[in-house]
Amino acid sequence: MIWDAIVVGAGPAGSATARQLARGGARVLLLDRARFPRDKPCSEYLSPESTRVLERLGPDVLAAVAAASPGRLTGMKVVAPSGKAVVGRFETFSYALPRTRLDAILRDAAEAAGAEVREGLKVEELVYAHGAVAGVVAREAGSGRREAFRARVVVGADGLRSIVARRIGKVHQLGPRRIAFTAHVADAVDVHELGEMHVGQSGYVGLGPIGERVSTVALVVPLAEARRGARFFAELDRFPKVAGRFDARRLVRPVLSTGPFARWSRRPVAKGGGALLVGDAADFFDPFTGQGIYSALRGAELAAGAILEHLASGRGLERYARARRREFFGKWVLERMIGIAVGWPALIERVVSRLARRPELADLLVRATGNCLPARAALTPRVLAGLVL
Numbered sequence: 001m002i003w004d005a006i007v008v009g010a011g012p013a014g015s016a017t018a019r020q021l022a023r024g025g026a027r028v029l030l031l032d033r034a035r036f037p038r039d040k041p042c043s044e045y046l047s048p049e050s051t052r053v054l055e056r057l058g059p060d061v062l063a064a065v066a067a068a069s070p071g072r073l074t075g076m077k078v079v080a081p082s083g084k085a086v087v088g089r090f091e092t093f094s095y096a097l098p099r100t101r102l103d104a105i106l107r108d109a110a111e112a113a114g115a116e117v118r119e120g121l122k123v124e125e126l127v128y129a130h131g132a133v134a135g136v137v138a139r140e141a142g143s144g145r146r147e148a149f150r151a152r153v154v155v156g157a158d159g160l161r162s163i164v165a166r167r168i169g170k171v172h173q174l175g176p177r178r179i180a181f182t183a184h185v186a187d188a189v190d191v192h193e194l195g196e197m198h199v200g201q202s203g204y205v206g207l208g209p210i211g212e213r214v215s216t217v218a219l220v221v222p223l224a225e226a227r228r229g230a231r232f233f234a235e236l237d238r239f240p241k242v243a244g245r246f247d248a249r250r251l252v253r254p255v256l257s258t259g260p261f262a263r264w265s266r267r268p269v270a271k272g273g274g275a276l277l278v279g280d281a282a283d284f285f286d287p288f289t290g291q292g293i294y295s296a297l298r299g300a301e302l303a304a305g306a307i308l309e310h311l312a313s314g315r316g317l318e319r320y321a322r323a324r325r326r327e328f329f330g331k332w333v334l335e336r337m338i339g340i341a342v343g344w345p346a347l348i349e350r351v352v353s354r355l356a357r358r359p360e361l362a363d364l365l366v367r368a369t370g371n372c373l374p375a376r377a378a379l380t381p382r383v384l385a386g387l388v389l
């Protein structure tokens, strides 16, 4: 059988793409090496604009996410190394829920729309025909049996270390190289309706509520420090406004780790055709701004639109690469600037002081990184000067 599309990876990018393709009438096979529900190192906050994309995926999808997300974040607090803080407010609110739940909801939504889902299958190779990608070879967990699947289009939605991205073009590793450790801890002190980002002399901590008195906590440190074997809870105490708020005995899920994560695929569409990349497989810089899930969901909309048109009219997939550039260029610049700035404590100290005096600028920045405003709204000379002068 030749599928219209094989989607590799059932994270937010892959499941959303598969759902949209199946709703558009395509025959879709969605493969994941994991078995769901599966976890993923993440701070588990969905930037506010994600709500609209979830609604377009289907009111049932949004309702399931809302029901699984008792916590609502109304803004972000950024804390400088000295402990000085500023709060930026969203106009609306954002959801925050464990990835085990979010990703299972999206995977089930793809299946409900008609995609065939196979778990425990790790894609190891691409299949080519006449110079174009024409399928994948996957290995079954347990039996080790290899199986080939053919398709008119292969979607690489297989995350940071995407095999599809590595096979269709060069993947650039960008600096600064950081590693993340994430945990769920119950009964943390003073965690309310704000997401919090605490920048330290080296690295940062992101935290926020995810319901049922549990908080998600992510510690992000330079790779060199992670190699020295930093201990999770001892490291949290290095941050003045985090110290003492988390009790190691209240850990409700083992600490997960990931990284280094700054990667960018030169080609989101295979040169000879037949494959494209979406989500972290296409690009990911740094988790500080919390835009990854939104980018995965919005990228899935763009990818599904281009694929459905390709299947219907034979039009090339290149327009997807152009649509991504148009949609995400400002976000890439903003995310990269912030990612570099958080490695520079004196600069963060200055920016937080300025923003504390200019609450309207703090709101604007938080809304731009929350995708409620176009990123270019935060990239004007007036705003940039207001941050440091």
Ligand SMILES: Cc1cc2nc3c(=O)[nH]c(=O)nc-3n(C[C@H](O)[C@H](O)[C@H](O)COP(=O)(O)OP(=O)(O)OC[C@H]3O[C@@H](n4cnc5c(N)ncnc54)[C@H](O)[C@@H]3O)c2cc1C
Pocket (backbone or CB within 6 Å): 008, 009, 010, 011, 012, 013, 014, 031, 032, 033, 034, 040, 041, 042, 043, 044, 045, 046, 047, 121, 122, 123, 124, 157, 158, 159, 160, 161, 162, 163, 180, 181, 182, 218, 258, 261, 278, 279, 280, 281, 284, 287, 290, 291, 292, 293, 294, 296
């Ligand atoms: C520390 C940290 C904190 C973060 N916090 C936030 C946050 O608060 N908010 C936010 O929006 N974003 C956050 N992000 C980013 C976010 O987690 C990602 O951008 C998002 O998960 C991308 O979704 P995805 O579907 O592209 O990839 P993933 O969610 O990684 O899904 C990829 C899927 O592909 C499967 N897979 C991989 N390889 C294969 C293979 N060879 N064969 C078959 N299947 C395969 C995996 O099992 C997985 O299910 C954070 C990231 C980090 C590292």
